Amino acid sequence: MEFFIISMLNGVSYGLLLFMLSSGLTLIFSMMGVLNFAHASFYMLGAYIGYSVASLVGFWPGLVLAPLVVGALGAVFERTALRRVHQFGHVPELLITFGLSYIILEMVQLIWGRTAVEFAPPEVLRGPMFTLIHHAVDGLSLVAGAAPAALCNATDAAVKVVCSPFPATRGFMMLVALLMLVSLWLMLTRSRIGLVIQAALTHPDMAEALGHNVPRVFMLVFGAGAALAGLGGVIGGSTFVTEPAMAATVGSVIFVVVVVGGLGSLSGAFLASLVIGVVQTFAVAFDVSLINLAQVMGIELSKAWKNNSVIKLTLSQVAPILPYLFLVLILIFRPKGLLGNREE
Amino acid sequence: MTVKYHEFKPYNVGRWVIWSLFALVLVFAPKLFTSSLSVTMLSQMGIAIIACLSYNMLLGHGGMLSFGHAVYSGLGSYMTIHALNMLTKGTLPIPVSLLPIIGGFAGMFFAMLFGYVTTRKSGTPFAMITLGMAELVFAMSLMFSEFFGGEAGVSGNRVVGGSVMGITYGPPAQMYYLIAVYTFISVGLMFAFTRTPLGRILNAVRDNPERVEFIGYSTQRVRYLAFIISGFFAGIAGGLGSLLFEIVTAEVVGAARSGAYLLFTFLGGATFFFGPIIGGVLMILAFVLLSEITKAWLLYLGLVFLFMVMCAPGGIASLIMMNLRVAAFGFLRRIWVSYLALAVCALVVLLGAAVMIEMVYHLQLNGAMGSTLKFIGFTFDAKSLDHWFGASFVLLTGLGLFELCRRQYVREWGEIQEDIEKEIKRREAL
Numbered sequence: 001m002e003f004f005i006i007s008m009l010n011g012v013s014y015g016l017l018l019f020m021l022s023s024g025l026t027l028i029f030s031m032m033g034v035l036n037f038a039h040a041s042f043y044m045l046g047a048y049i050g051y052s053v054a055s056l057v058g059f060w061p062g063l064v065l066a067p068l069v070v071g072a073l074g075a076v077f078e079r080t081a082l083r084r085v086h087q088f089g090h091v092p093e094l095l096i097t098f099g100l101s102y103i104i105l106e107m108v109q110l111i112w113g114r115t116a117v118e119f120a121p122p123e124v125l126r127g128p129m130f131t132l133i134h135h136a137v138d139g140l141s142l143v144a145g146a147a148p149a150a151l152c153n154a155t156d157a158a159v160k161v162v163c164s165p166f167p168a169t170r171g172f173m174m175l176v177a178l179l180m181l182v183s184l185w186l187m188l189t190r191s192r193i194g195l196v197i198q199a200a201l202t203h204p205d206m207a208e209a210l211g212h213n214v215p216r217v218f219m220l221v222f223g224a225g226a227a228l229a230g231l232g233g234v235i236g237g238s239t240f241v242t243e244p245a246m247a248a249t250v251g252s253v254i255f256v257v258v259v260v261g262g263l264g265s266l267s268g269a270f271l272a273s274l275v276i277g278v279v280q281t282f283a284v285a286f287d288v289s290l291i292n293l294a295q296v297m298g299i300e301l302s303k304a305w306k307n308n309s310v311i312k313l314t315l316s317q318v319a320p321i322l323p324y325l326f327l328v329l330i331l332i333f334r335p336k337g338l339l340g341n342r343e344e
Numbered sequence: 345m346t347v348k349y350h351e352f353k354p355y356n357v358g359r360w361v362i363w364s365l366f367a368l369v370l371v372f373a374p375k376l377f378t379s380s381l382s383v384t385m386l387s388q389m390g391i392a393i394i395a396c397l398s399y400n401m402l403l404g405h406g407g408m409l410s411f412g413h414a415v416y417s418g419l420g421s422y423m424t425i426h427a428l429n430m431l432t433k434g435t436l437p438i439p440v441s442l443l444p445i446i447g448g449f450a451g452m453f454f455a456m457l458f459g460y461v462t463t464r465k466s467g468t469p470f471a472m473i474t475l476g477m478a479e480l481v482f483a484m485s486l487m488f489s490e491f492f493g494g495e496a497g498v499s500g501n502r503v504v505g506g507s508v509m510g511i512t513y514g515p516p517a518q519m520y521y522l523i524a525v526y527t528f529i530s531v532g533l534m535f536a537f538t539r540t541p542l543g544r545i546l547n548a549v550r551d552n553p554e555r556v557e558f559i560g561y562s563t564q565r566v567r568y569l570a571f572i573i574s575g576f577f578a579g580i581a582g583g584l585g586s587l588l589f590e591i592v593t594a595e596v597v598g599a600a601r602s603g604a605y606l607l608f609t610f611l612g613g614a615t616f617f618f619g620p621i622i623g624g625v626l627m628i629l630a631f632v633l634l635s636e637i638t639k640a641w642l643l644y645l646g647l648v649f650l651f652m653v654m655c656a657p658g659g660i661a662s663l664i665m666m667n668l669r670v671a672a673f674g675f676l677r678r679i680w681v682s683y684l685a686l687a688v689c690a691l692v693v694l695l696g697a698a699v700m701i702e703m704v705y706h707l708q709l710n711g712a713m714g715s716t717l718k719f720i721g722f723t724f725d726a727k728s729l730d731h732w733f734g735a736s737f738v739l740l741t742g743l744g745l746f747e748l749c750r751r752q753y754v755r756e757w758g759e760i761q762e763d764i765e766k767e768i769k770r771r772e773a774l
Contacts, residue, residue, distance in 0.1 A: 035468045081654060088657045091409050094471060095610060096653045098603070102646035110643070110704050248599070252479045255472045263469060317487060324480035331461050331473060 001140060002132040002164045007285050008278065013170040015277025016177035017239075020232035021250065022257040022269040023184065024225030030264035031201050031221050033090055034082065037097040040251030041104035042226040046070045046233025047242045048112050051119040059122035059238070067230040074226025078219045101247070109244050116243035121169045125238075128165030135161050169239040176235055180228065181270070197221060256323045260330050262340020271338055276323050283319035363532070370524040374517055384588075385632055387520045390527040391584045392624035396612065397534050398577035399605045404614035405538060406570045407550030408463075409471040412478030413578060413605045415458065416451040418597030419481070420579025421586040422492065423450030428500040428587070440502055440513055444526055444583030451579020452572055459571035463564060466553065478602055485594040497593030500586070513587070523584050530577055535617060537573065546570045604631075607649055613661025622660050638698075640705050673767055675760045682753040689746035696739025699724060703731070 025039045046066050053062035077100060085092040120126070131143045133152065152163040188194040199207040200217045208214045237246070257276055261268030290311045294300075330337065370390075374383050395417055402408040424447035430436040431443070438446070462473045485492040492498070503514045513519050537543045545566055548556045553563045586592045595601065604627060612623020634641040656663055670676050699719060703726040706717040716725050724731050 029468070033468070035472060081650065084654050085657070090468060091403075091407070092653050092657050094409060094468065095606075096650060098606070099646050099649040099653060102603075102642060103650065106640070106643035106646060110640070110701075110708055113708060252475055252599075256476050259469060259472050259476070313487060321480055321483040321487070324476045324483070327473065327476045328461055328480070331464060335464055 002134045002162060003285070005132060006164045006166055007282055009166055009174075010170060011278030011281035012274060013174045013177075013277075014281055015274035016174050016181075017232055017236050018250075018254060018257055018277055019270050019273035020177050020180060020235075021229050021254045022261070022273055023181075023266060024228040025254055025258055026261070026264060026266055026269045028222055028225045029258065030266075031197070032086075032093075032218055034093045034097065035255075036222075036225065037094060037251075038077075038100040038104060039097075039225070039229055040247040040254060041101045042070050042074060042229040043233040043236065043250060044108060044244070044247040045073070045104060046230025047119065047237025047246065048108055048117070048233075049230070050234035050237060051112075051117055051242055054119065054238075063231070063234050066234045067227040070230030070233070071223040071227025075219050075223030077226075078222040082222070083215065083219075101251075105244060105247065112244075114244060116241050119237050119242040121172075121238040125168045125172050127168060129168040129171040130166055132164045132166070133161065134164070135159065167239075169235075173235050173239060176231070180231065184228075193220075253323050256327045260323075260327055260337055262337025265337065265339045268337055268339030276326065279322055279326070280319055283322055284316050286315040289314040366531070367528055370528055374520050380516060381632075383516045383520050385628055387516070387523045387588050388585075388628045388632070389625050390520075390523040391581050391588065392608070392627045393527055393621050394530045394577055394584070394624075395581035395605055396609045396620035396624040396627065397531060397617075398574045398581065399609045400614055400617075400620040401534065401537070401546075401570055401574040401577070403606070403609055404616075404619070405543065405550065406546045406567060408466065408567060408571070409468075409606070410462075410474040410602070411471055411599070411606065412458075412462075412474035412481070412602050413574075414599075414601035415478050415481045415597050416455050416575040416578040417582035417585070417605075418592075418601065419454045420447035420451035420582030421592045421596050422498065422582075423447055423579075424583035425498045425500045425586040425590075425592045426491075428502065428504070429498070432501060432504045439508070440504065440587070441511075441522060443587060444580045447583020447586070448576045448580040451582060452576040455572045455575020455578075459568055459575065463567040463571050466549075466563070466567065475599075478597070478599055481597050482594065482599065485597055492594055493592070495594075497591050499591040502587050502590055519588055523588065526580060526584055530580060531621070534577060538617060542566070542569060607645065611649065611652055611659055613659025613663075615658045616661040616665060619659050619661030626660075638702065638705075639709065640701050643701060644698075669764070670760055673764050675763060679753070679756050679760060682749065682756055685749040686746070686753055689742055689749050692742030693739060693746055694742075696735050696737075696742055699735040700732070700739065703735070 021039060021043055025036055028034060028036050028039075049069050050059075050062040050066035053065050081096055081100070082093060085096050129144075133141045133143060135141065152161055186194075188197065196207065196212050196217060199210075200212065200214050204214050207217075236250070240246070253276065257272045258269055260276070261270070261272035290313070373386050377383070377386065395413075398417075399410070399413045402410050402413070424443050427436055427438070427443055427446045428440070431438060431440065458477050462470060462477060465473060486494070502519070503512050511518055513522065545556065545561055549561075549563045549566045556563050556566070582596065585596070608623035608627040608630075609620045610623070611626060612621065613619025630641065630645060634644070638644070652659065658665075667676065670679065702717065702719045703724055707726045716723055718724075
């Protein structure tokens, strides 16, 4: 039970991190029709800038400053490069962001080196947020922060006690993602700029005719999307590793999220992020293979079968390909995505 | 309407001349560049040409931006090396010369399999799905070590069996000529493909899919067929690659390889048939020579790519063709001074930028070995403020001059285009 709860929370927090990235990607895509290939690069840039600011003035200023810097860089890129190729069509737009991802990767390696940097979360977020104690006699209980050693070591050897801590960084990740989700939703539906954005999404020409500067709205949306990625980067970088490969690791997963959720659907991206986050987290935790399945079903396998590499694969080994398999299955059975509403 | 090229029916002379020249270049290239490095590079160029052309069948002719083309060439490579190993064991009675065809069929098979899913979509969704497919295959390559050989890869030996007419594929030159033959035939077949009804309707699918649907074609099926054919040629390129290197590692299906195909096909020029040939040659030059000269080559490559996407989305091929048009009307001498000025300014910018980039790289990578570095024959001190100031001064001056020249050039170019239009009108009136 406590394994399930902790894994579920881990999965949800990872899913929410994915959503921080895919929301910006979806907004940019649905608005400008541009798939921002460099989105994960902005995530990496956020982590590295956050690391630099954190080592100078502390983590919390970094959490605010890094997204602003990344957002500004994104806006500058949109203004100087992306807008110029807009006239050539969608393929050059995609290509220019592809080229940008190369340049950002090289720049990051140039400035911060090729190895991982030590980006530690602040003092408050180190250690567990709460600890689940599973006592064989007393049942499940919850303690805020780290559990005292006395609670985890039963006095009676016959009684089994398991303590499962939940890291505070993960909790913080969930908190920030949820805050971001709510404020994004409020901004899009309740504020004036949100209404202009929505209008520019569906009827750009009409919005322009009504006197709104649609190219500037595009620039703001691109900058905001990059800033969200940067924010995700500061949190993701301090929770996981900050290294040059982090963009590639997360990049292809968020593309899967965006396609699976349905292109241009923000709620679809949310659902798909959670599903993929949870599935991947659970898959890593299970060490079962088809051999175990056969044992459960009571089938005796021959020795040759047991050495077959496909049969031998455990679920945790398969975990990296699960999002892509999911993508293929969705495309075959529901081509418009989970919550997409238009067939390409 | 009059035909624009010289024609003696039933022969199109220009085409015969160009293809004969291409064959001559393929035959005599290793006679001119005889060192073993250049023969290997020429062989790799042949392979890269096939791969880039097959990629351009998707990008240029079909408007399909694929991020996973290396999957088909890479799986072709794996199948070929396994076939070669079976041949060594004596279980497969096929001459080595025909092994790349096995790679081709493997690429075709996987293109059929994966293309069924990917080609359901077009445009941006297609791009994302191919990316997902590429990641899927790459992740699998680390899981199934029997087939993919794990970290070490699969190796083979192409010198098997006796010699047939003295050909054993032992010397690199013999391997080069095998690749040259395959290159010539593949390029010819791919050019022929662009002239078939399928090739034509593929262009139509790229330009106006809605209208193609209206006249009764399934755009999805056209894309699927083109994808399969492209996979076949990619597989041939992969098969030749595994014969050349005699080892196949998981990086042949990796995202970096797919990205390189995309980058260089685009740089060469996706809008013309011969663009990817330039791209393939550039790819090997960059991979082998540029990476020797500087460690920052990927950065330079990215910057050049960004510049090309913004200023010349048709690639090098379109630049050549536009200037050929100007030359054909005899206006090239009006603009060559501008070209010279642009080139000099670009060189100044490059010099300033390169010195700064190299100094940063030196500090980052070899900081422990002192702060001085040798670059293009001069010694720079990466910690000296003077050198940084000098480099940035050169860069800024270059940028300013470049902008001035560019404005002059754009004005002249506009005038020339107007004159060409006038000239065309005048000739029509004759």
